[in-house]
Amino acid sequence: MRGKFLKSTSSHKDLLSFVTDGGAKKDIVLINKNPNTPINATIKLPIPAKSFMTYSLGEGVGQRIVESGPEPAKGQEVSVQVPAYSALVVVAQ
Numbered sequence: 001m002r003g004k005f006l007k008s009t010s011s012h013k014d015l016l017s018f019v020t021d022g023g024a025k026k027d028i029v030l031i032n033k034n035p036n037t038p039i040n041a042t043i044k045l046p047i048p049a050k051s052f053m054t055y056s057l058g059e060g061v062g063q064r065i066v067e068s069g070p071e072p073a074k075g076q077e078v079s080v081q082v083p084a085y086s087a088l089v090v091v092a093q
Helices: none
Strands: 004-006 014-023 026-032 040-057 066-082 087-093
Touching: 014 040, 026 040, 026 066, 066 087
Parallel strands: none
Antiparallel strands: 004 014, 014 026, 026 087, 040 066, 040 087
């Protein structure tokens, strides 16, 4: 993650969020503290994005990072599912 940290909030008690502005792309880190339940999240971006990629790190995937995407973004919103007890990095551009 590079760039300036932006204000970030979560409406779910088990979901932490952090955002950086790297110019043409935004990096969002979501951390699901719940060991049993995945969390569906809708990310509201400060500007529209064309696409996004995700990188997941969690107990269920072993000692590796799982990459997915690119997927189309819906303007200023990106919807993802954060697996139980994991960290998910979303790169929107």
